[in-house]
Structures are given as structure tokens and as C-alpha cells.
Amino acid sequence: MKMIVAVIRPERLQNVKDALRCNGIMGMTMVPVKGRGSQSGINISTRTGTLRVDEIDKMMLEIVVEDDQKQLTIDTVKEAALTGHIGDGRIFVIPVEESIKVHDE
Numbered sequence: 001m002k003m004i005v006a007v008i009r010p011e012r013l014q015n016v017k018d019a020l021r022c023n024g025i026m027g028m029t030m031v032p033v034k035g036r037g038s039q040s041g042i043n044i045s046t047r048t049g050t051l052r053v054d055e056i057d058k059m060m061l062e063i064v065v066e067d068d069q070k071q072l073t074i075d076t077v078k079e080a081a082l083t084g085h086i087g088d089g090r091i092f093v094i095p096v097e098e099s100i101k102v103h104d105e
Contacts (some may be wrong), residue, residue, distance in 0.1 A: 019080035
């Protein structure tokens with residue numbers, strides 16, 4: 001199994017969830033996060049000057065899938081999260097040794 005951790009723009013969350021559902025990938029954990037990537041934040045110009053924001057709101061998705069669904073999950077997230085601008089996100093793939101349901105006896 002693999003855990004796909006995707007950090008994406010919050011406004012692309014619904015697109016990503018819908019695309020994953022269409023491909024039969026249902027389970028995920030969604031966490032609002034703040035961070036910055038290689039762009040080190042953004043500059044916002046106002047009437048009073050320029051403000052540097054280096055903590056940008058993002059959504060982090062954790063999706064555990066079987067090995068044979070790894071590439072489909074990555075491709076689906078990439079396509080659905082893409083805006084074509086810097087800051088679209090990042091995807092990490094982590095091996096999962098075991099998954100245990102809490103309610104199982």
C-alpha cells in the first residue's frame with residue numbers, strides 16, 4: 001500500500017475530491033494547513049505598500065491506496081489540482097506497512 005499526501009490549493013479541493021470519486025477512490029483525510037514552497041510566499045500590494053505573506057493556506061490530503069492504484073491516484077490529483085500557476089501543490093508518496101480498522105475484532 002501507498003499513502004499519497006497531496007498539498008493543494010483550497011479552492012481546488014472539490015475538483016480533486018470529485019475526480020478521485022469518479023475513479024473509485026473514496027477514502028481520504030483532509031486537513032487545512034499553512035505553508036510555503038519554493039516561491040517562499042507571495043507579495044500583496046496595497047495602497048499602503050507591499051506586504052509579504054509567507055504562510056499560505058493549503059489543503060493536505062492523505063489518501064491510502066493499494067499499490068496498483070498509486071499512479072491513477074497521482075495522475076488524478078495532478079490533473080484536478082492544476083491551475084497552471086506556481087503554488088499548485090506537491091504530492092508525496094509514502095510506503096504504508098499496514099492498515100488496521102479500529103472497529104475490527
